[in-house]
Amino acid sequence: MKEFDCLILKRFNKPEQIRNYLDSLGYFNQQWDSISGVMTVYPGTRSVVIYETVSGFPDDSTSGLPPMDMPAPYDAGKINxxxxxxxxxxxxxxxxxASVAVQIAESGSRDSLFVKFIIRADQKSFFSSPVLSGETTTSRRILMNDVLFRDGDLFNIDKVEQTEKMLKSRSYIADVVAGPPVIPATDKSHPDSVQKISVPLTIVDRSGLGLDGAIGLETVRGGPQLQGNLNFSFLNLFHAGESVQFEYAGDKSRQRFNINAVKPWVFNIPVTIGAGAGMEVIKNQYGFVFGKLKFIGEIGPEWRAGVGMNVNETTPSRDSIGEYGTFYGADLILFSIPEENRAGKFSSELLIETGSGLAKKARRYSRSHFDFSGGLHFPLLKNQALLTRLVSKHLITNEKTLLPAEMYRVGGHNSIRGYAENEHPFRTIAYGQLEYLLYFIKTGAVFIFTDGGVGFRQGIGIHSDHRFLMGYGLGVRLPSKLGSLEIGWARNYQERRGMGRIHFQIKNTLADINTKIQSGF
Incomplete structure (x- = not known):
């Protein structure tokens, strides 16, 4: 017997377990020898499956069934x-x-077997009208847009599963459970030969108001400084899956206000419209106002693609800071719907956005950009996980001077931790995030992290104006009655004094969902 098989057999404590294991692999002619006082097992030759038959149903009904790879060593798990x-x-x-019975018999030659699969099935079934139940306020018309089967359609389990995925991908849906198919009471309006099947869908949706915010305490610049933001969210208040989010952030020198709105199923087709506007004022430096409009279509339950238009205006407080100007641009967007990270679950995210436009200042300039971000959540063992994220953003223009609001800004909780929020503006930035998480409940975890990257203020090159950034720290995330609570400590690698930065954040469920919606807009 092979050494590998011997190592596996050491897991078993009783002879019956070893016999059953060898039988499951096709060693049907085992020999056991215990005369010498030591149990010796001779498994013999492994049986081989040389062909299969599928019976009990007309051949044309199973003509699309992919064949089984043969000949192949017998394996009970593969047969099942x-x-x-x-x-x-x-x-x-x-x-x-339908149920399937399995019969195994010798094919006539030694150690050769054939497998016979016998199908037992009732008459062909068709869907009845969809049955939607549960704690929902969303209108049935909106929900039915994601139900892929209708009354009279031929039953297909794939349509049930795809319906479940489509509904779960919606921000206004908390959970969906498709029940087992059942035969409802006889519908006399149809002939007796037609069997209708009902699949109940139990749906729990989201709606209401959400309030969340964050406070950051920085102790590295001669004294403690506070920064913070506040989000106020509306989700599904009019029962049509819509969402609106207001955000305010500021400190002693900076004020920012944003508003974003999203409406799915515009004109009852799978298109979502997102619109946003906002302003930012930096004391004694500049003012910045912007507006954006995006149309997003669907590619299955997990992917979205679309186009966007945006316009902004910058007004510097003096000529030495920059030029007054306006920008008009258009974008192409592709992104996946992000999932919630939790213990034991693999998840991923991806966003690609590219576009170009015209900047009108003292003269006209073309301006193009390419943005990429992707992340993976790898479960490790039972209650651990590795979270990775890579971000690369590149702005191309001949403009010599750009204000911070016109560039990519990094620093803080959502980019490179260990720095103040949006502390460093660059034309090109590439950075990564790495977290090691230890879950103590389904969505609660303690974690350590390191973030790092490089940014360029002008062109890309070794001798260009660039800066390396790296931060590290630890934190804890846990659910609470108010929402998801996170407390974290972060510091960057250049700090020698001070205690770094402490972030305290509460994310209400509705506000967190709206933030994920806006990430694609």
Whole structure:
């Protein structure tokens, strides 16, 4: 017997367990020897499956079933998986209650077997009208846009699963559970030969007001300084999946106000409109106002793609800081719907945005950009995870002077931690984030992190005006009655004095959902 098999057998404590394990792998002619006082197992030759048959149903009904790879060593687990594959194929073809029996027999030659799969199924089934239930305020018309089956459609389990995924991808849906298919009371309006199947969908949606915010305490510049922001969110108040978010952030020298609104299913088609506007004022430096409008279409339950238009105006307080100007641009956008990170769950995110436009100052300049961000949440063991994120943004223009609001700004909780919020403006920035999380409940974890990257204020090159940034720290995230609570400490690698920065943040569920919506807008 192979050494690898011997190592596996050491896991078992009883002879019956070893026999069952060897039987499951096709060693049906085992020999056991205990005369010498030491149990010796001779497994013999492993049986091989040389062909299969699928019976109990007309051949044309199973003609699309992919064949099994043969010849192949016998494996009970693979035989069971094949039976499940056949049952699922039948559920995709209008037979949700089909069962599959398995018979194994010798093919005539030694150690050669054939497997016979016998399908037992009732008559072909069709969907009845969708049944929606649960704690919902969202209008049935909006919910039905994501239900992929209608009364009279041939039953297909794929449509049920895709419906569940589509509904769960909506910001205004908290949870969806598709119940098992059932045969409702006889509908006399249809012939007796037609069997209708009902699939109940239990839906829990989100709606209401959300309030959240964050406070940052910095102790590295000669004394403590406070920074903060406040978000006020409305979600699904008019039962149409809409969302609105107001944000205010500021300190002694900076004031920023944003408003964003999103409306899905415009004109009852899978298109979402997002609009936003805002302003920023930096004391004794400049004022900046902007507006944006985006149209986002759907590519299945997980992907979105669309176009955007934006305009902004900058007004410096004096000519030495920069030029007065306006910008008009258009963008192409592709992004995935982000999932909540939790223990034991793999998740990912991706955003790609590129565009160009015209800046009108003392003269006209073209301005183009390319933005990329992607992240992965890898579960490790039972209650640990690794969270990684990579961001790269590049602005191309011949303008010699740009105000901070016209560039990419990094620093703070959402980019490179260990620095003040939006502390460093660059034309090109590339950075990564790495977190190691230890979950103590489903969505609560303690974590350590390091963030780092490089930014360029003009062109890209070793001798260009650039700066390396790196921060590190630790924190804890945990759910509370008010929402998700996070307390973190961060410091950058150049700091020699002070205690770094402490961030205290509460994210209300509705506000957090709206923030994720706006990330694609």
């Amino acid at each position: 998986s094949r039976a499940s594959q056949i049952a699922r194929f039948m559920a995709q073809s209008g037979y949700p209650f």
